[in-house]
Amino acid sequence: MIFNNRIKALFLRHIYLIKGSVPRVIDLIYWPTIQIILWGFISKFFSINATSLNYGVGIILSAAVLYDFLFRSSISFNMLFLEEIWSRNFTNLFVSPIKISEIIISLTFASLIRALIGVVPAVLIISPLFDFSLLDLGLGILPLLLNLYIFGISLGLMVSSGLLRFGPAFENIAWSSLFLLAPIGCIYYPLSILPDWLQFISKLFPLVYIFETARGILLTNSFEYLNLIYASLINILYLTISISLFYISYYTAKKKGNLINIGE
Amino acid sequence: MYLKSMKDDSVIKINNVTKQYDNVFAVKSLTLELKKNQIYGLLGPNGCGKSTTMGMILGLISPSIGSIEVFGRNIEKYRTEILQKMNFISPFIDLPKKLTVEQNLKVFGNLYNVNKIDEKIPELLETLKIQKLRTRLVGELSSGQKNRVMLAKALINDPEILLLDEPTANLDPDIADFVINFLKNYSLRKNTTLIFASHNMSEVDKLCDEVILMRSGKIIKKGTPQGIKNFYEKDNLQEVFLKVMRS
Incomplete structure (x- = not known):
């Protein structure tokens, strides 16, 4: 018999796990949905804007690299935080005299190193393979990268606040938060591709302005300074909120006793 | 202060x-x-x-x-x-496993602003009779060895x-x-x-x-x-x- 009890046992073990956990079911639904939405909007962009096809490689590649830089910055921050939980070193840190501000600053710089280690080789590979260089964006890329980095750190701080407050159970949010931003952040297509109601939400994130600026440089060789100002202002707001959230989570964790048993 | x-x-x-x-x-x-x-x-x-x-x-x-x-x-x-x-030791917390004993102690020495950390580490390892573990990864140590390394961490700042x-x-x-x-x-x-x-x-x-x-x-x-x-x-x-x- 093919389906003996041992096969059934292991099968049941995983079915019980799925049945007993709503977050797991949501996680299973989440990824395909995000992928389909993202690629749906990309297809729409190229189908209604034929001239963009001439710059297709440049647009997609520059967006992919810039998005990856954002992704690495944010995930690196979360990973560094999760490392301390996974290695059960978390309590050691909090019984040392380190200040919360010092934790934030050191993780911010360590994230930059991790992000650069990940992204620089990708940038170098693009040029010989696809005859496109990110340097084609000129010096204007520097403020864009800085804005992406600050937004990545803000997201990292928000997710780490959740980890601090709710423990490793919050880990899945760390992974999924950035993928949600890919479709609504207008990374691969302009804002006008989105339905009106979604455009309103997108404008609440700095990504729209950053990626619109990058596309402007590639398509029309123009640099939208106003977009950069919007992105910077929104970023300052997000950074302030995320730092405050981190402090609030720290004090809540102290009240709840999470700092002594996190990861157990 | x-x-x-x-x-x-x-x-x-x-x-x-x-x-x-x-x-x-x-x-x-x-x-x-x-x-x-x-x-x-x-x-x-x-x-x-x-x-x-x-x-x-x-x-x-x-x-x-x-x-x-x-x-x-x-x-x-x-x-x-x-x-x-002050310092603290507990079997319910650990040190990063992928770092060597010396790297871990350097990290904690810096966290506690320990002066002359490069002199302090060998001194501590000798006191705890774990000099041979200096370059070993913490994750490779037995629980007895790890315990003494944890003790070294707890004493790094002369609490x-x-x-x-x-x-x-x-x-x-x-x-x-x-x-x-x-x-x-x-x-x-x-x-x-x-x-x-x-x-x-x-x-x-x-x-x-x-x-x-x-x-x-x-x-x-x-x-x-x-x-x-x-x-x-x-x-x-x-x-x-x-x-x-x-x-």
Whole structure:
């Protein structure tokens, strides 16, 4: 018999796990949905804007690299935080005299190193393979990268606040938060591709302005300074909120006793 | 920041502290004064409030009511300054496994602003007889070796107060004995106050100057090991523990 009890046992073990956990079911639904939405909007962009096809490689590649830089910055921050939980070193840190501000600053710089280690080789590979260089964006890329980095750190701080407050159970949010931003952040297509109601939400994130600026440089060789100002202002707001959230989570964790048993 | 030099010789004052989680009282109206250069044993069954008390002394847990002063300052307000002179060891926490012993100690040496860390590390490793482990990854060590590395981490800043939560749990009797003797000598040599939570009564008897018996978040008796044995008319702390907990 093919389906003996041992096969059934292991099968049941995983079915019980799925049945007993709503977050797991949501996680299973989440990824395909995000992928389909993202690629749906990309297809729409190229189908209604034929001239963009001439710059297709440049647009997609520059967006992919810039998005990856954002992704690495944010995930690196979360990973560094999760490392301390996974290695059960978390309590050691909090019984040392380190200040919360010092934790934030050191993780911010360590994230930059991790992000650069990940992204620089990708940038170098693009040029010989696809005859496109990110340097084609000129010096204007520097403020864009800085804005992406600050937004990545803000997201990292928000997710780490959740980890601090709710423990490793919050880990899945760390992974999924950035993928949600890919479709609504207008990374691969302009804002006008989105339905009106979604455009309103997108404008609440700095990504729209950053990626619109990058596309402007590639398509029309123009640099939208106003977009950069919007992105910077929104970023300052997000950074302030995320730092405050981190402090609030720290004090809540102290009240709840999470700092002594996190990861157990 | 300068920490107040206490007029008396107490280093920790717990003033009527209560810690409540929802409807559960982990610690209830606890008042306690711990003096310099003494070794204290916190005894009690699981869930009696030992770890919560330690957590509050370390500033990891905020009391619901009351305050804790360490070196004459409130731990909630002067956490950074106070923790500079304290340290903690517990089998429930670990060091990063992918870092070598030396890398770990360098990280913690920097966290505690230790001067001449490159001289301090070999000195500590020699004292704990683990020089050969210097370049080994922490993840590759046996629990006995790891315990001594954790001890090195806990002593990296020459703490004036050292809190030890079951420091000999999971250790074989030989290494456990080494750790207990080491701590006793260290405390005498460096005038360090030790606060020691354990379920091993013979270790507590051997190591501690004073024993604090806890149950249901309260102190039920405090005194020297001999004084406590006399009070309960028992020959050893194990019997005292059983009598108190079953009464």
